[in-house]
Amino acid sequence: MPERVLEIHALSPLLFRDGRPFSAADGTETAARSLSLPLPSTVAGFVRTQVGLAEGKGFSQEHLQNLHGLQVCGPLLARDDEVLLPAPRDAVVYRDAEGNAQVMKLTPFSPPAGPGCDLPDGLLPLQITQDVKPESGYNFWTARNVERWLLDESLVPENISGLPTETRVHVAMDPVKGKAREGQLYSVAYRPLEMGENPQTYQPASLRVRLSLSNGQTPAPIGHLGGERRPVAVEVKESLSEHWFDCPEAIKKRFAEMGKGARVRLVLATPALFEHGWKPGWIEKSGSGELHLPRGLCRVKLKLVAAAVGRREPVSGWSLRENRPKRVRWMAPAGSVYFFEVVEGQPADLLESWLRPISDLKQDRKDGFGLALWGVW
Amino acid sequence: MIFWQALTPVHPGTGQDSSSVIDLPVAREAATGFPVIPASSLKGVLRDGRDDEQSNRLFGSLENAAELTLTDARLLLLPVRSYAGTFAFLTCPLVLERLKRDQKALGLPELKAPIPNPGQTEALVPKNTQIVHANQVILEDIDLSATVGGAEALAQELGQLVFGAESSYFVGRFALVSNEVFDYFCEMGLEVIARVRLENESKTVANGALWYEEAIPAETVFSSFAIGNGFEELNRPYIQIGGQASVGRGLLRRLGGE
Numbered sequence: 001m002p003e004r005v006l007e008i009h010a011l012s013p014l015l016f017r018d019g020r021p022f023s024a025a026d027g028t029e030t031a032a033r034s035l036s037l038p039l040p041s042t043v044a045g046f047v048r049t050q051v052g053l054a055e056g057k058g059f060s061q062e063h064l065q066n067l068h069g070l071q072v073c074g075p076l077l078a079r080d081d082e083v084l085l086p087a088p089r090d091a092v093v094y095r096d097a098e099g100n101a102q103v104m105k106l107t108p109f110s111p112p113a114g115p116g117c118d119l120p121d122g123l124l125p126l127q128i129t130q131d132v133k134p135e136s137g138y139n140f141w142t143a144r145n146v147e148r149w150l151l152d153e154s155l156v157p158e159n160i161s162g163l164p165t166e167t168r169v170h171v172a173m174d175p176v177k178g179k180a181r182e183g184q185l186y187s188v189a190y191r192p193l194e195m196g197e198n199p200q201t202y203q204p205a206s207l208r209v210r211l212s213l214s215n216g217q218t219p220a221p222i223g224h225l226g227g228e229r230r231p232v233a234v235e236v237k238e239s240l241s242e243h244w245f246d247c248p249e250a251i252k253k254r255f256a257e258m259g260k261g262a263r264v265r266l267v268l269a270t271p272a273l274f275e276h277g278w279k280p281g282w283i284e285k286s287g288s289g290e291l292h293l294p295r296g297l298c299r300v301k302l303k304l305v306a307a308a309v310g311r312r313e314p315v316s317g318w319s320l321r322e323n324r325p326k327r328v329r330w331m332a333p334a335g336s337v338y339f340f341e342v343v344e345g346q347p348a349d350l351l352e353s354w355l356r357p358i359s360d361l362k363q364d365r366k367d368g369f370g371l372a373l374w375g376v377w
Numbered sequence: 378m379i380f381w382q383a384l385t386p387v388h389p390g391t392g393q394d395s396s397s398v399i400d401l402p403v404a405r406e407a408a409t410g411f412p413v414i415p416a417s418s419l420k421g422v423l424r425d426g427r428d429d430e431q432s433n434r435l436f437g438s439l440e441n442a443a444e445l446t447l448t449d450a451r452l453l454l455l456p457v458r459s460y461a462g463t464f465a466f467l468t469c470p471l472v473l474e475r476l477k478r479d480q481k482a483l484g485l486p487e488l489k490a491p492i493p494n495p496g497q498t499e500a501l502v503p504k505n506t507q508i509v510h511a512n513q514v515i516l517e518d519i520d521l522s523a524t525v526g527g528a529e530a531l532a533q534e535l536g537q538l539v540f541g542a543e544s545s546y547f548v549g550r551f552a553l554v555s556n557e558v559f560d561y562f563c564e565m566g567l568e569v570i571a572r573v574r575l576e577n578e579s580k581t582v583a584n585g586a587l588w589y590e591e592a593i594p595a596e597t598v599f600s601s602f603a604i605g606n607g608f609e610e611l612n613r614p615y616i617q618i619g620g621q622a623s624v625g626r627g628l629l630r631r632l633g634g635e
Contacts, residue, residue, distance in 0.1 A: 009478070009479075009482045011448045011479055011482065011483070011602060011604075012416055012448045012449050013406075013407075013449070164407035164408050165407060166406065166407040167393070168391070168404065168415055168417070169391060169392030169393060170417055171392070172421075173421060173425075173426070174426075175425055175426025176426075178622070178623075185392075187392075192406065192407055192408050194406075194407075194408035194409070195408060196408045196409070197407075197408070197410065198409065198410045198560055199409055199410070199469065199471045199556035199557065199559065199560045200556065200557065200560070202408055202409055202471060202556075204475075204478065221482075221483075221484060222482075222483065222484075222604055224442075224446065229437075229442055229443060229446060231446045231448060231602075231604050233479075233482030233483060235482070
């Protein structure tokens with residue numbers, strides 16, 4: 001089945017609810033906040049719905065099972081035609097004494113004899129070379145900059161904070177009095193799929209996912225993504241490479257030259273779900289030839305050296321099939337970085353999972369949690 | 378696709394403090410700063426308190442999602458005071474490109490006329506224009522050099538699409554300006570209305586009872602889309618939308634659309 005890229009355009013600002021309780025009633029939390037991007041599972045569910053609607057076979061248990069197995073990789077944010085990726089967490093952007101933006105690269109280091117730290121499993125700490133205050137706003141990097149960073153080059157990225165927030169205050173009107181109903185006041189923070197602050201800085205944005213569709217299969221073109229049934233349009237892009245971030249040749253070349261003992265870095269392009277919380281469960285099994293591991297990892301044995309992982313993020317939701325809430329699980333956030341040493345195998349094999357999911361459970365991988373970017377350190 | 382034209386100034390309030398001299402600002406889009414009527418306002422007005430089975434189906438209830446989806450009513454044509462022709466209907470390439478993008482996404486026929494890019498000091502107008510004075514389009518405090526005939530195809534197409542039989546009323550006043558100029562008038566060209574409250578006895582202004590309201594001016598044209606079922610709900614010649622209804626704000630008429 002050929003792989004395609006789906007581009008999602010918003011027809012109105014969207015709402016990607018975080019897990020906080022929200023209601024319009026008195027005395028409760030009356031502000032709905034939006035995540036900066038939808039969760040991979042939200043987008044996977046949306047795409048499967050669109051595919052199911054287009055097939056027009058209804059949503060019977062058997063059909064649902066088939067749709068549930070559809071592998072969806074994404075979402076990636078795109079600005080115009082340029083893919084943007086979450087900022088790697090081993091890069092700290094700060095301002096120097098002259099006010100110029102600088103980047104500090106965090107790398108694992110062995111503390112001198114004497115002082116120690118209590119990191120688990122002999123993990124090394126990351127070295128901070130400057131005592132600085134990180135600059136805000138550098139939340140997304142262009143694919144080109146990420147490529148350079150993965151090749152261990154120095155650079156100063158563009159300040160891209162992501163999609164803007166549009167907060168709207170809603171009231172419920174009393175049709176008899178013509179006034180707002182008592183206690184019916186709430187605010188919602190939306191995310192338009194557009195970037196900028198005014199027409200001079202305006203750029204349209206989209207969400208992209210990659211998936212296999214059998215020939216002739218196209219998802220329904222109009223649907224609703226996220227909260228409040230906000231409308232979006234879906235477009236199928238035939239040429240994959242132009243709309244996706246394929247593994248750059250320079251990275252392929254660098255990995256091909258490396259062998260045992262190579263130092264490789266994994267950056268998460270979407271949040272990942274691991275059995276051990278922040279730590280991938282496949283590390284011990286990597287290189288063992290065991291089946292059902294994420295792509296490329298059954299042939300390469302890796303040793304975790306250090307990690308730069310952001311604060312854990314919750315994922316929950318409502319299971320429409322079981323009509324009850326899903327249990328809360330914790331994700332390693334997008335942009336988290338893992339530093340490895342290759343113990344056995346060819347590092348180039350790891351690139352099989354380039355922008356493919358590397359979460360522990362198969363279904364989480366199908367939902368697009370934990371798309372991997374590989375680089376060196 | 379539906380077009381709405383303001384017959385009186387519209388005040389889609391934000392419910393938030395503006396932290397500027399204007400006490401009650403209008404809602405604006407985050408990425409462009411253009412004034413906007415949120416889809417939720419449109420939907421609320423169309424539903425207007427009905428709770429019967431049909432409206433629950435179309436507009437949604439706690440049990441079921443709505444069959445009808447509306448998008449925000451975005452600014453399409455902004456009226457700005459003109460030295461010649463009383464006022465001009467302004468639009469800019471960004472507004473039209475966004476409209477075109479949404480038309481394409483929804484599988485609707487797209488605007489066919491090319492969208493030229495006017496210079497910062499230029500206004501493109503059709504041949505049959507009323508707003509040119511001595512080769513200039515003079516808007517509020519900005520003078521733009523007029524390129525007569527530069528927006529002929531666009532004016533004709535938009536005129537037919539939005540105004541139909543009233544097209545000539547529009548074509549004579551149409552001008553395509555740069556994104557910067559349009560942005561300036563969205564920021565500075567909206568109506569700011571000063572209001573006071575009088576003391577009953579003395580007929581003087583009550584202490585502290587002076588406030589400034591912003592409103593999107595009368596004649597403004599908005600474009601929005603409806604998706605799903607229940608389009609007949611939109612077949613209303615007039616609706617009232619936004620705040621300050623009792624002082625005449627927010628009367629819209631429906632124009633064209635398909």
